[in-house]
């Protein structure tokens with residue numbers, strides 16, 4: 001996806017500016033903006049935001065953060081939250097690789113990666129959000145007892161990710177190659193709806209970091 005900016009994006013962004021926060025000094029004042037006692041869930045690469053906005057709507061007792069690096073997309077996600085007048089979600093137009101600059105360690109109970117860009121060419125493997133060099137960058141945000149949920153229609157990306165997460169010492173649970181044939185409660189993303197309507201099965205796993213994961217990154 002190109003990082004383009006539509007002409008009216010700045011004005012639309014301005015109109016829903018309540019749904020983002022100034023990132024300057026955010027890490028230091030994080031627990032004045034978010035309630036430390038409430039669960040916090042983060043989606044990285046939210047696109048147009050249907051998934052995370054629906055979660056926020058369904059769970060008013062939890063807090064949600066949406067990360068998306070394309071401003072044209074995130075503005076649509078922010079508008080969805082605004083239309084629903086949600087009070088438990090914030091949006092940040094940031095890259096996954098820079099999150100530790102703005103968010104404190106171990107703030108998140110759950111991190112979601114949904115239909116992440118596959119970067120099919122081997123020479124771009126390091127750009128995949130499930131590549132160890134990328135995971136290393138955002139893993140510090142996850143609580144030690146937290147979990148990371150990943151789903152994708154892309155089987156080669158999924159197979160790569162299973163290998164990568166196993167190598168990183170995560171414990172994989174609920175692994176399925178056909179999510180919609182299971183009875184796991186599921187909120188569909190925009191991409192998920194598009195691919196599953198074309199008959200593509202959806203792959204999913206839930207990954208729990210273990211001591212081996214932290215050892216892996218210390219070496």
Ligand code: SAH
Pocket residue numbers: 001044045046047048049067068069070073094095096097114115116117189190191192
């Ligand atoms: N989760 C959405 C969108 C999937 S497309 C859905 O399932 O419908 C993948 C999204 O991740 C794109 O919007 C892309 O801009 C975003 N993305 C890719 N790499 C990213 C990165 N490094 N940091 C933040 N967002 C990223």
